[in-house]
Amino acid sequence: MLSQNELLKGKKGLIVGIANRHSIGAGCAAAFRVSGADLCITYQNDKARKFVEPVANEVGAEMFLPLDVTDHDQTEAVFAEIEKTWGKLDFLLHSIAFCPKDDLHGRVVDCSQKGFALAMDVSVHSLIRLANKAEPLMKDGGTILTVSYHGAERVVDHYNIMGPVKAALEATTRYLSVELGHKNIRVNALSPGPLQTRAASGIDHFDTLIDDAKARAPLHRLTTIDEVGAMAACLVTDFARSVSGNTAYIDGGHHVV
Template sequence: MALSLTPLAGRKGLVVGIANEHSIAAGCAAAFREAGADLAVTYLNEKARRFVEPVATALGADLFLPLDVADDAQLDAVFAAIAAKWGKLDFLLHSIAYCRKEDLHGRVVDTSRDGFAEAMDISVHSLLRMAKRAEPLMADGGSILTVSYYGAEKVVDNYNVMGPVKAALESCVRYLAAELGPQGIRVNALSPGPLMTRAASGIAHFDALLDEARARAPERQVVTIEDVGAMALYYVSDAARRVTGNVAYIDAGINVMA
């Protein structure tokens, strides 16, 4: 089978989680667009809009919409706009995570009940809410991607409560893959190594984590958003048509090291 230079030509995708041009979601969106996809892009609120809009403009996004995933009305509005514009959805990228600063910087055992529930709701259950709304738009099959981190599997210093949260996210990927597979909808997770994004900047001693990653990785490199984008493109393309329920490491090999 010949490889197309635009394997996503005619495909329609929703990208949620761009904070600025340095975001993992921005790197993925750029790869999708270069491969020929038409995109819908969301932004959190008016404060975030000025950072996201230049990215959406550069991508030539067909739709640019507000989305706070805690607001079901906004979720409904985004998917209604997609249905009205395209009548279908081929792929979805969920690249959002949140926890309160005091919980991110504190011990897991000290996490507040409300803080834990909020982190799980925004970072994990939002994937389920999106998948539920995406399912009827993926009548011909589709691909759902989310973004995890190695801290879901092993204890990573200073990752704290986000470790259990990402572990729950990866479990949801497996269950969604099983439930949606009969409809031809594939669900996978990307697990990049540490890279400097707005979200990562909130992790204590993140510069030290980057240095350690570079030193320990078999390739002696840290990854870029372009590296993650290349893997994301594979997962939403037909090349991965029989791949679902996976967690894909893009970390220069760190995950294989003891």
């Protein structure tokens, strides 16, 4: 359980990609809120709304808006509402990944062109689009966070095409950090270990990844969404004011073994 503090008091943040209260985005939202931040939370569509709205209510989100990141008009509308309501944005969390099931469960060499393009668009280029819209609102600097996984660096059994996709996401993080750094906008990636989330459940043989993490990670346990949230909140605070272009591991040390 996170303790109440005011490290982010007065900060305004947008969270994109919460699936339900068990998702990484939800853990981050809770950490941001207990640190005093005001939040705007989005949901993908009407079907998703019933799962995301309880999270928005729990953290007292000031704005709760629809956002399918493939919809240009919805993206424009979200940032227009943020500008109208707050006049600024201090941080953005991008917690989105998608790949069609057939491509996700198949070999990389068999991945379809359409499936690869869709996975890259939703998982990677959406970060670029959101960063583009966030930049002019981060007038006094800010922080942009995204969510990766160790499979971006090493071949992980059954992670398949999402490995190259996450590698592209981490490279994008580094390039954005350089391009936006002169405006004091920091860009970092969070890299949790395997977590029991809805998104992770789509990975074939996911239980094997869970067992491997427990057995081989130095701490011999799984990371929690609260722990990921704590790292996310820290990266938004001034304690991390010199941290940019970084991939922060929150995986019990699993990435070193």
